[in-house]
Structure formats: structure tokens, C-alpha cells
Amino acid sequence: MTSPPAEPDLMPLQPWFTSLNELLIAHQHLWKRNPFQGPEQYAAALTDSQIQTLETLRTDQAEKLQADDRLLFDYLGYAFPFAKAIRQLLDILPPAPTDSEVQAPLQEKYLTHVPGRKQEQIRYFAQMLSPIQQPMLDWCAGKAHLGRSLHRLCGHPVTALEFDPELVRQGQRLAAGMPIKWFCTDVMTTLPDGCLRPDLHSIALHACGDLHHRFLQVSATHRLERVSLAPCCYPKTQHTIYRPLSNLAQQHGMTLSREDLKLAVRAPVTLSSAENNRRKHMQAWRLGFDLLQREVRDCADYLPVPSLPTSVLAQPFSEFCATLAATKNLPLPASIDFDFYEEAGLARYEQVTRLDLVSSLFRRALELWLVLDLAMYLQENGYAVTVQQFCPATITPRNLCIDARRKGEA
Ligand SMILES: C[S@@+](CC[C@H](N)C(=O)[O-])C[C@H]1O[C@@H](n2cnc3c(N)ncnc32)[C@H](O)[C@@H]1O
Numbered sequence: 001m002t003s004p005p006a007e008p009d010l011m012p013l014q015p016w017f018t019s020l021n022e023l024l025i026a027h028q029h030l031w032k033r034n035p036f037q038g039p040e041q042y043a044a045a046l047t048d049s050q051i052q053t054l055e056t057l058r059t060d061q062a063e064k065l066q067a068d069d070r071l072l073f074d075y076l077g078y079a080f081p082f083a084k085a086i087r088q089l090l091d092i093l094p095p096a097p098t099d100s101e102v103q104a105p106l107q108e109k110y111l112t113h114v115p116g117r118k119q120e121q122i123r124y125f126a127q128m129l130s131p132i133q134q135p136m137l138d139w140c141a142g143k144a145h146l147g148r149s150l151h152r153l154c155g156h157p158v159t160a161l162e163f164d165p166e167l168v169r170q171g172q173r174l175a176a177g178m179p180i181k182w183f184c185t186d187v188m189t190t191l192p193d194g195c196l197r198p199d200l201h202s203i204a205l206h207a208c209g210d211l212h213h214r215f216l217q218v219s220a221t222h223r224l225e226r227v228s229l230a231p232c233c234y235p236k237t238q239h240t241i242y243r244p245l246s247n248l249a250q251q252h253g254m255t256l257s258r259e260d261l262k263l264a265v266r267a268p269v270t271l272s273s274a275e276n277n278r279r280k281h282m283q284a285w286r287l288g289f290d291l292l293q294r295e296v297r298d299c300a301d302y303l304p305v306p307s308l309p310t311s312v313l314a315q316p317f318s319e320f321c322a323t324l325a326a327t328k329n330l331p332l333p334a335s336i337d338f339d340f341y342e343e344a345g346l347a348r349y350e351q352v353t354r355l356d357l358v359s360s361l362f363r364r365a366l367e368l369w370l371v372l373d374l375a376m377y378l379q380e381n382g383y384a385v386t387v388q389q390f391c392p393a394t395i396t397p398r399n400l401c402i403d404a405r406r407k408g409e410a
């Protein structure tokens with residue numbers, strides 16, 4: 001006799017979260033500090049053998065590890081024993097579906113007018129949501145590519161919320177004749193009458209920080225029947241310190257600044273090689289300028305400077321430095337050897353790239369911590385919840401998603 005399928009709410013979110021939380025807190029000196037701002041201080045927290053392990057890597061090898069969590073954990077696992085514990089906690093996530101598993105539910109004909117990369121995301125997201133059995137709410141819908149495609153798949157009507165009137169206009173045109181009801185509204189304010197009903201399945205694909213918090217609060221408060229979310233851009237929040245939604249995370253003493261949240265979205269797997277070269281060039285020049293400003297100001301402190309458009313990379317390094325110095329009213333002496341600092345910046349970039357691998361061991365753990373906070377909030381509010389990877393990270397690195405169903409009232 002085969003055993004019955006596991007109840008979705010039996011996934012033990014609380015112990016999973018508590019273990020992750022303990023690990024992150026125990027090692028916060030390694031992921032809350034940024035080697036970019038002081039590689040020497042960062043390296044001082046590592047053992048000699050850990051430093052030796054990092055130093056054996058060429059920059060191109062370090063960049064390869066940075067782009068692939070599996071390789072990263074394999075390479076650093078021996079020298080950094082906590083990596084094994086992190087990996088065990090990440091491996092609780094069921095594997096992402098493979099390409100052959102997602103062909104069936106959402107065929108190409110349903111995805112007309114959806115741009116390439118978004119098509120793939122929607123195809124995988126639809127696979128995770130299938131079967132859809134209720135009318136849907138498409139939260140921060142954009143042109144409602146998602147809502148339109150899902151309507152074609154399951155036939156249920158859609159309510160689309162979006163605050164950009166141009167996107168609403170274009171979305172309405174694309175959805176002409178379909179039962180899609182549009183509300184051009186700011187979801188962070190009071191929502192218009194008639195857009196929320198308890199029989200809805202609320203769906204948000206890639207809603208940023210505050211928008212996904214509000215999505216869950218609105219969905220849970222209005223007791224919507226099913227709630228599905230793939231969060232993204234965690235640092236996009238008006239709060240300087242992260243405000244956990246779940247009671248458990250609120251009690252766990254983790255303080256996350258907006259800067260800390262950036263680690264959860266650090267994953268250069270979707271950069272093209274030209275973008276990656278520009279990023280590298282910019283980082284090396286910024287590090288070169290940082291060494292120069294320390295010398296000019298005669299101090300050992302990092303100086304935060306604004307980001308500049310990549311067009312500045314077409315200028316000589318000396319002009320780049322002059323532009324940054326001007327943003328800080330820092331006069332530069334005429335005698336500066338810019339070639340020296342440009343070269344030193346590149347060497348520092350290589351050092352920082354290797355050290356960054358250590359904090360990268362924590363990036364997925366931090367993202368999972370944030371997602372579990374959201375999932376536990378729904379559980380605390382009477383939902384049966386699963387946390388999954390809806391697609392491979394090569395389709396989008398923001399591939400974690402929460403699927404929650406309201407439990408029957410007692
Ligand atoms: C990352 S896009 C996601 C779009 C869509 N869900 C998708 O996957 O294609 C975020 C969308 O949220 C909309 N948005 C941002 N802030 C909003 C707000 N306060 N109220 C309503 N929509 C908002 C933006 O205009 C944009 O269309």
C-alpha cells in the first residue's frame with residue numbers, strides 16, 4: 001500500500017528557520033561586513049588555512065565560484081566547516097523542476113506578447129501553481145503577462161492591480177476580450193472596493209520588498225483562499241531596518257539593515273559577459289580611488305561615494321578619480337601617480353573577489369531566512385504553506401516561492 005501524500009503544512013518551517021537563524025547570527029561577522037570597504041579587516045577574521053584556500057584561486061576561478069553555489073560550497077566546504085551546515089539547510093528545499101517537467105501546463109500559444117525571459121519564468125511559475133481552481137488576483141501586474149497567460153491556461157477571470165497607467169493601458173489592449181478587471185491603483189494605499197474577495201487566489205510574481213510584505217498582509221487579512229508569491233528585491237523597502245512579518249522571526253533577535261539585505265540578491269548568474277566586464281572594471285576603479293583617497297586624506301577609512309554610470313569608464317582613470325573626488329569636495333594634489341592607483345585597484349579587486357566568496361556562502365541562507373519569515377507569517381495566520389524553487393536559478397536567481405492555502409475554519 002502506498003502512503004498518502006504529505007500534508008503541505010507538515011513542512012517544518014519553524015525548526016528550519018531557527019537553525020538558519022542560529023547559523024546566520026553565529027557568523028554575522030563574515031556576512032555583514034563588506035570586504036570591499038576593508039579587505040584587511042575582513043581577512044583578519046579568517047584563519048591562515050582559510051586565507052590560503054582563497055589565495056590558491058585565480059580571479060577567473062573565483063568569479064566562476066561566485067556564479068555557482070554548488071561549486072562554491074564544494075570548493076570552500078573543507079576550509080569553512082559551517083558551509084556544510086548551511087548546505088544541509090538549503091538542501092531541505094525540494095529541487096527545482098527540470099525543463100522537461102514544465103512543457104505540459106503552459107504552452108507557447110498561451111504566452112503571446114510575453115518577452116522571452118518572462119515567458120520562461122511564467123511557464124515554470126504556472127507549473128508550480130497548477131491546477132488553478134479560483135479567480136485570480138495579479139498583484140503589481142505590470143501588463144498582466146502573468147494574469148493573461150494563466151487565464152488562458154485555466155479559464156478563470158483575473159483582477160489586475162497596477163499603478164502605472166501606461167502599463168495598464170498596454171495591458172488592457174493585450175487582454176482585450178478577456179475577463180480581466182483592471183484597477184489602476186497604488187497597492188501601498190487603501191485598495192479600491194471590489195478588488196478583494198475571499199475566493200480569490202492572489203498571485204505575485206517578483207513583487208519587490210515592501211510590495212510583497214503588503215501583498216501577504218492584504219491576502220491574510222482578507223482571508224484569500226490561496227496565496228502564491230515569488231518575492232524579489234528584498235532591499236527595496238522604506239524601512240532602514242528589516243521588519244519581520246512572522247512572530248517567530250520578530251522574537252529571534254536578527255537585525256538586518258538595508259545594506260545587509262543586498263547580500264540576499266547578490267548572484268551575478270544573469271549578467272552577460274559584457275555586463276560582467278563593465279562591473280569588474282567599475283569595481284577595480286572604485287577600489288583604486290578608495291586607496292587614493294586614503295592616501296590623500298591620510299586615514300585608513302573607506303569613503304562611501306555615489307555610484308556613477310558605466311559611461312564614465314570610457315574616460316581615463318584620472319578623470320574618473322577627479323569626478324568621484326568632486327562629489328566629496330576632496331581636492332586632489334597634482335602629483336598623484338594615477339597609473340599606480342589604477343593597478344593597485346585591480347589587485348585589490350582580485351583580493352576582494354576572493355574574500356567575497358566567504359560572504360556568498362551565506363547569501364542563499366539569508367534569502368531563505370527572509371522567505372521563511374514570509375511563509376511563517378502565513379502559517380501563523382491559518383494557511384498551509386509550502387516553500388519551493390519554482391524554476392532553475394539560470395532562469396531567474398529569484399526562484400524561491402511560497403504557495404499557501406487557507407485552512408478550513410475550526
Ligand atoms: C517587478 S514588476 C513585476 C511585474 C509582473 N508581476 C511581472 O512579473 O511581470 C513590478 C510591478 O509593480 C508595479 N508597482 C510598483 N509599485 C507599485 C505600487 N505601489 N502599486 C501598484 N503597482 C506597483 C510596477 O509598475 C511594476 O509593473
